[in-house]
Amino acid sequence: MLTYNELIDLRNKLANGEIQLELAKTQFWGDLKEGQRSWNTKDWQERRPKFLKDKCEICSGTETLTVQHLSHPRKYAEYLREITSKYAKDHIDTNPEINKSEFTDYVLKNHDYVPVLLCPNCMSKNPSERVRKIPKYRCADCKHEFDEATFRSVNELISIFYENKDAYEVVDKCFVSKDKYRNKNNLSSVKYWMQRERAKNKDSETIEKEAFLLHLNDSIKYLSFEDAITACKKCAYNFDVNKMELCPKCKQHYKGLQYPTCIDCLPEDKRKVALENIQFGKEWHEMHKRLGID
Ligand SMILES: [Zn+2]
Ligand SMILES: [Zn+2]
Ligand SMILES: [Zn+2]
Incomplete structure (x- = not known):
């Protein structure tokens, strides 16, 4: 685990471009051992007594004084999500449109289409399905009864979407992502995720570096005891566990x-x-x- 000063050094080198991102990550994480905690390191143990006051800053007690952090570093993954969203927004502002055939390819490649069933007579959505009666469906709007519901093709939906992105026909979340999350999307959100992916691919290095620097700053702040107080064991416990x-x-x-x-x-x-x-x-x-x- 890097010491406080080594961490500052790493952050500065990365910010000045004196070290590559991948190497910086390896130096930061490669050195972390499973289950190792910063408060067990020699560096922490050495700096702790200089920080600790002679009594608890909450109750003035003196029994078993500890460093109580008032904030914790935010996770790298969390920063990564946040910075990616920021770049996605900029990208969308400057490139609001996507070529229709590229969009169609993207939709088909990454999603399963679960169509909304329609009445073949009046095209209204979700006709009631009857368990025992035949014909199987009955339209609540036009009262038409039928065995086979109809639905719109993906190409049809995309054409409607390109005419009007908020059209009644395209608001349903009938595109299920093929990844492990199986997220349900409508075409607007598919478009957002496609643009986000493009922004991410275009600026991946910059985005990761920005997020990693923020995480490094948090880690440095944590090790600096800047946002920390001296607390007795009882107050520290109440603060952490009971939020009191x-x-x-x-x-x-x-x-x-x-x-x-x-x-x-x-x-x-x-x-x-x-x-x-x-x-x-x-x-x-x-x-x-x-x-x-x-
Ligand atoms: Zn009181
Ligand atoms: Zn106390
Ligand atoms: Zn109908």
Whole structure:
């Protein structure tokens, strides 16, 4: 695992183009061992005592003081998705249209078409299917009864889509992606994913580098203890596991991170509401337990 200073060095070299992206990734991840945690490294152990204050910054206690991070690095994959979306948007703004035959090829190659069934008489969608009666279908709109429903071909749908992308005929998500996700798309979203893929292929190196630099910055910030405080074991546990911190008013009770104070320190009227909500929540939970829902 790279030390804090090595990480800064790597980030600067990558940002200045002194090192290739692939090599930077190898240096960063290749050195990571399974299950290794930054707080077990020598580098961390050496810098920790310089950071730690002599008491918990939440409760002023002194028992088993630890470094409590208030934020964590965001994942590289998360940044990658975000930056790709940004490049996709730019690409779509400058190249809003796709050649129709290229689009048709893309649709057919990457999707299974699950057509929406239509009434052969009036072309309205989804005629009711009857289990026992014959003929099998009955159109709710024109009352026509029939055995074989009809449907539009992919080419027909694409032609309608090129006339009007929001047309009633093309809003249905009848294109199922052939990848493992089996996502259901309508033609508008197929078009978006095709353009996103083009943007990604065109600028893959730039996109990956931008995302990796953001992830490196997060990792450096984490190792720097910049967004961290000294906390005792109890406060650290409450913060991480229960998402709670000590009430700033009474400094005795813990409160949820989203609330300004603990329940006891709320003004009278708000306290009543909070207590009622808790009571209601408890009863609700009990009832669910009894009914076996929870
Ligand atoms: Zn504490
Ligand atoms: Zn009909
Ligand atoms: Zn309080």
